[in-house]
Amino acid sequence: MSKKYISEKEGRRLICEIGRRMFAKNFVAANDGNISVLLSPRKVLCTPTGTSKGFMEEEDLIIIDMQGSVIRGHKEPSSEMKMHLEVYKQNPNVSAVVHAHPVNATALAVAGIPLTEPILTESVVVVGEIPLAPYATAGTDEVADAVRPLCKDYNGALLANHGAVVWAEDLMKAWYRMESLEQTAEIYIKSRFILGKANTLSTEDVSKLKKRYDIK
Numbered sequence: 001m002s003k004k005y006i007s008e009k010e011g012r013r014l015i016c017e018i019g020r021r022m023f024a025k026n027f028v029a030a031n032d033g034n035i036s037v038l039l040s041p042r043k044v045l046c047t048p049t050g051t052s053k054g055f056m057e058e059e060d061l062i063i064i065d066m067q068g069s070v071i072r073g074h075k076e077p078s079s080e081m082k083m084h085l086e087v088y089k090q091n092p093n094v095s096a097v098v099h100a101h102p103v104n105a106t107a108l109a110v111a112g113i114p115l116t117e118p119i120l121t122e123s124v125v126v127v128g129e130i131p132l133a134p135y136a137t138a139g140t141d142e143v144a145d146a147v148r149p150l151c152k153d154y155n156g157a158l159l160a161n162h163g164a165v166v167w168a169e170d171l172m173k174a175w176y177r178m179e180s181l182e183q184t185a186e187i188y189i190k191s192r193f194i195l196g197k198a199n200t201l202s203t204e205d206v207s208k209l210k211k212r213y214d215i216k
């Protein structure tokens, strides 16, 4: 099956839109977070470093190659783009990556708790099991090393003492996955740790859902 790529125009529009939503939902502070999408097998449109995701203009975005070198644009890529590139390299089905620091998902990441219990339909269908990637020093190759083993079998990861990253076949799907991940994390924390009781879906419920939505 050949992969469909988004046009550069639509990619710029959608990344800025997702950046605004990310900022509005308090998923990022200061210049945190980054968003990228594949324009072709070797070209990635992404957010630049040092820019608030809530106030990006389409021309602020840059295009990099698979080694992270800038092909087009005036700004520098975020050092976290190494993590995005690693996901693209490891999983040929992925066309978009979204990274943010949403409070609840990040709280789990700080506590060292993965988001793997099936508590909601969304946590099975939209998000899937989200494992915890080990702590990695920001800006180093450790970040790519930490997510490498998880790229093929999961839809995202909690990054220990850092935040969350998700990936998908297209940008909006990746964004919705981040939204659902954060909501699942909040409900999980409230039920499991505040109320002290989280009834999980049974193995049978989970397999029925997976069958219904054609999830492996």
Ligand SMILES: [Zn+2]
Pocket (backbone or CB within 6 Å): 032, 033, 080, 099, 100, 101, 162, 163
């Ligand atoms: Zn980050």
